[in-house]
Amino acid sequence: MLVRTPKSAKFLIIRFSAYGDVIQTLSVPAGIKQTYPEAEIQFITRKDMAPLLENHPAIDRVWAFDRKDKPWKLVKLAMSMRGEKFTHIYDAHNNMRSRLVVWTLRPWGFLGLGAKFIRRSIRRWKRFLLFRFRINKFEMPFSGQRDLLEPLQPWGVSKLAPPAPQLFPSxxxxxxxxxxxxxxxxxxxxxxxxxxxxxxxxxxxxxxxxxxxxxxxxxxxxxxxxxxxxxxxxxxxxxxxxxxxxxxxxxxxxxxxxxxxxxxxxxxxxxxxxxxxxxxxxxxxxxxxxxxxxxxxxxxxxxxxxxxxxxxxxxxxxxxxxxxxxxxxxxxxxxxxxxxxxxxxxx
Structure with missing residues (x-):
């Protein structure tokens, strides 16, 4: 695999919840580091989930918000993050709150301006076929971590989960x-x-x-x-x-x-x-x-x-x-x- 080493690369990963999903997303920073070993990686999540990210060697900074806060407070937090000048943003959550963060950080993104951006697809059509008609178009076997890493392949990131450990209790x-x-x-x-x-x-x-x-x-x-x-x-x-x-x-x-x-x-x-x-x-x-x-x-x-x-x-x-x-x-x-x-x- 081609290893890219731009020292200026700065990634933001967005995953707010839930417990198991945040834990699985901990493979993403290490996966990025395999391709961009000198990149800086930051992560935004819910305040109650933030401690789970502590001590992770591939995560340089964690941003957190309280889930009880109004949406404008999340926008305010995202405004304060603009100074980070992220080069890559990965929306691993894909909900209204994650979109608020992305829109705030990439106000001209619809013109193709700003950080490179990938949003993880929820694959609604495949889910509809699976649950309604029993037609399975998903890659088998199912794998939660692979599904989180796979969207990053256009950036040269492998969809194979990096080796454990990816969780580091204090x-x-x-x-x-x-x-x-x-x-x-x-x-x-x-x-x-x-x-x-x-x-x-x-x-x-x-x-x-x-x-x-x-x-x-x-x-x-x-x-x-x-x-x-x-x-x-x-x-x-x-x-x-x-x-x-x-x-x-x-x-x-x-x-x-x-x-x-x-x-x-x-x-x-x-x-x-x-x-x-x-x-x-x-x-x-x-x-x-x-x-x-x-x-x-x-x-x-x-x-x-x-x-x-x-x-x-x-x-x-x-x-x-x-x-x-x-x-x-x-x-x-x-x-x-x-x-x-x-x-x-x-x-």
Missing amino acids: DIHRAKARELLGEFKNAIALAPSAAYFLKRWPKDYFMKLIELHPDDKFVLLGGPEDSFIEDIRAVAPERVLNLAGKCSMQVSAAVVAESKLIVANDTGLLHVAEQLGKPAVALMGPAPFGFPSRPATKIMEINLPCRPCSKHGQGPCINKFKFHQCLVDISPEMVSNSVRQLKDSGL
Whole structure:
């Protein structure tokens, strides 16, 4: 590949949310650096997501805004960024807020003036064909990181994800994680939650998985609203630690870093493991666009004509024969075998 080295190149990456998407976008700065090793790279995101970008060696500056702010405040922030004189702008989000930033930084962009610019396509037509008519025009296998890098190919950037790690928990957050874990350091992490119910492997299956590994310790991760996770801990409270709702996003990432491996639904913590370079078992159900991208991840899925059925897994389930079959048919025994394989591989 041709390596370009203009010292004057200055990139801005725009990705505001959500948790898993921001984590996956952390591969973009490193991907750019492979082609433009001397370039300066800046990133704009939501204030609550900004700490996830800390310590990334390919990111020179992070701009952040509060999601509760009015749009004019975002425009004001973008106005203050004009002095950076970006040479390349990548809108990896493609929503109204990201467009506001781009319009402010490139007021004459419609004339072809200003920074070079790429906006990641949402591919609405392909999504329409996929979800309405079951016609799949997407590149297979699905890959979240590839989809974020692929638009940058006109700038000479590879669509292949750069090697992990691309997430760097601070020493403070790792120390907090070790304090919370105690004797559960190097346990198997479980992420039983997800934004939508249809993306969740059944709770009873997580309980059975713990029973199938009587010699292992487990740590449970999730949000404060995930009260059902306590039911999973109850199956073996002496060797299961429930940290749901007790960790910030940064500390949760550090907990994954201190764990042996993770078993996760299609959710942000799965991408945390990938960007840390941690082995993972990915339980993939109804949604296509957050698929793992790294060889250290074992993808568990059931091929069904009804998959994928929705962009985010919000439903409804369209399987006429068996509700939630895409995840219900992934048995605890199947996942247990994958866990043992990852443990034995020494990854």
